[in-house]
Amino acid sequence: MPRETIDIRQNVPLAPLTTLGVGGNARFFAPAASLDEVEAAARFAQDRNLRLFVLGGGSNLVISDRGWDGLVVEVGIDGIDERSSRDQVVFEVGAGTDWDGFVAHSVAQGCAGVECLSGIPGRVGGTPVQNVGAYGQEVSGTIISVQVFDLAENRFRNLSAADCGFSYRTSIFNTTERGRYIIVRVAYALTPGKPPALLYADLQKHFAGQNHPPTLDQTREAVRSIRARKGMLIGPSDSDRRSAGSFFKNPVLSSAQHAGLRRRASERGLEVPSYPALEQQHKVSAAWLVEHSGFRKGYVKGNAAISSKHALALVNRGGATASEIIALKDEIQFAVQHTWGIGLEAEPVFVGF
Numbered sequence: 084m085p086r087e088t089i090d091i092r093q094n095v096p097l098a099p100l101t102t103l104g105v106g107g108n109a110r111f112f113a114p115a116a117s118l119d120e121v122e123a124a125a126r127f128a129q130d131r132n133l134r135l136f137v138l139g140g141g142s143n144l145v146i147s148d149r150g151w152d153g154l155v156v157e158v159g160i161d162g163i164d165e166r167s168s169r170d171q172v173v174f175e176v177g178a179g180t181d182w183d184g185f186v187a188h189s190v191a192q193g194c195a196g197v198e199c200l201s202g203i204p205g206r207v208g209g210t211p212v213q214n215v216g217a218y219g220q221e222v223s224g225t226i227i228s229v230q231v232f233d234l235a236e237n238r239f240r241n242l243s244a245a246d247c248g249f250s251y252r253t254s255i256f257n258t259t260e261r262g263r264y265i266i267v268r269v270a271y272a273l274t275p276g277k278p279p280a281l282l283y284a285d286l287q288k289h290f291a292g293q294n295h296p297p298t299l300d301q302t303r304e305a306v307r308s309i310r311a312r313k314g315m316l317i318g319p320s321d322s323d324r325r326s327a328g329s330f331f332k333n334p335v336l337s338s339a340q341h342a343g344l345r346r347r348a349s350e351r352g353l354e355v356p357s358y359p360a361l362e363q364q365h366k367v368s369a370a371w372l373v374e375h376s377g378f379r380k381g382y383v384k385g386n387a388a389i390s391s392k393h394a395l396a397l398v399n400r401g402g403a404t405a406s407e408i409i410a411l412k413d414e415i416q417f418a419v420q421h422t423w424g425i426g427l428e429a430e431p432v433f434v435g436f
Contacts, residue, residue: 089113089123097146097155100138102204103398104325105405106146107435109136109155116159116179118239121232121265128154135234136434137265139178140205143213143327147435148405158208160267163188171272173227178208178266182215190299194273196225198299199280202307202315204328208266212256213430214249218306219282223249225271231264239267251366252332252430285309313393323390325399327431330412331369334425341365344423348375369427370394376418387411409436 095112098104111133113124128135134153138144159179166173172194176185186201199218209215210222211229226249229242242264248255256264279302281287289305290297297305315328336344344367348355356371373394374380381391386403387410390396397411412429419427 089115089120089127091127091154095155097138097141097150100157101141101144101146101327102325103145103327103408103431105148105399105403105408106144107148107150109151109153111154112157113154114157114159116161118160118232118267121156121158121160121267122237122239124154124156125232125234125237125265128156129234129237135262135265137208139209140182142203142205143209143431145327145405145408145431145433147433149435151435156265158206158265158267160208165192168272171274173270173272175268175270176207177268178206180207182207182210186303189271189273190303192275193299194275195277195279195299196220196273197222197271198302199283199286199306201303202310207269211247211249211254211266211269212432213252214254216252218286218309219280221249221251222271223247223254225273226269227272228270229266230268230270231266233264235263251335257432313396315393315396322400323392323396323398325401325403326390326396329369329393329395329430330397331373331395331415331427332430333366333369334372334427336365336367336425338365340425341367344425347423351375367425372419372423372425372427373415376415376422378415378418384411384414389415 090113092112095109097109098106115121115124136151136155138155138157160177161179162177163180163185164175174189182203182205183201185207186197190198197220199220200215203215203217211226214221214223226244229247231240231242233240278296279299286305345355353375356368378389380389380394382389385407386400387407388398388400390398397408416427419425
């Protein structure tokens with residue numbers, strides 16, 4: 084049985100709980116560090132007919148200036164359990180566990196599968212939602228199950244990877260079943276002794292000339308170093324630190340669209356960059372599209388801006404509103420559509436709009 088009480092707070096500012104630092108207040112807010120507290124929070128919302136939103140590390144969110152007129156549940160279930168399964172190690176990880184901390188732990192254990200996802204901010208519970216990926220790896224390649232509280236059936240369930248409907252940056256959690264589940268634990272199957280994945284040009288270039296294959300730990304540090312150079316590793320002294328990470332997804336084009344893009348680029352004396360990891364699925368660099376649609380790194384619009392280090396990161400220069408971030412997003416999307424005939428899809432979750 085769930086606990087009868089839970090810490091319910093009112094009018095809690097949400098902006099400080101996100102990496103972008105914009106947005107209004109939550110009408111109700113509940114930290115939940117156990118399964119009982121998750122269930123109690125769900126019951127509180129249902130009994131009062133409140134909309135419920137689950138907050139993790141706040142790293143991939145844009146919260147509206149109006150905030151959230153319902154209950155925000157901050158899932159803080161922590162911890163990492165391990166068990167061997169055939170030739171793999173299964174890590175069962177609490178949704179509130181720091182993601183990069185888990186990656187560091189798995190690398191220290193000599194287990195491959197998420198080393199290229201180092202340096203990504205946020206918590207474990209958010210990774211299945213967006214099918215988080217970077218540098219040639221996606222979490223869907225290692226997730227074997229996700230434990231959830233099902234708000235439709237008022238019970239805890241285990242969903243298999245197939246149940247989650249993973250595809251590029253999507254899952255059932257942000258599409259067909261958005262708002263139905265509270266993720267409480269994720270199980271990853273990683274492979275001990277397997278060499279690191281070096282699929283992306285940035286990583287290959289980093290290790291060019293090295294006489295021996297890089298270790299998992301060296302690969303992790305290389306990824307963090309590359310992310311830092313691109314302003315994608317949040318640090319307290321970084322002027323671009325208030326961001327939601329990559330704001331736009333790399334578009335996935337049909338063969339005809341891809342050929343048309345190359346033709347348009349050629350007419351302008353440009354060449355669409357080709358990366359093997361992107362070419363396999365006709366993915367195109369969203370950053371290239373942005374930079375060749377009239378924008379530059381460091382472009383400023385009010386208190387919002389494009390990062391000085393990476394064309395895909397929109398940043399809060401200090402005091403920005405959600406409306407200013409949205410206005411910059413809209414300006415970029417319009418320009419890319421007008422210039423290249425390609426619609427850029429935003430990557431963050433938009434809350435309260």
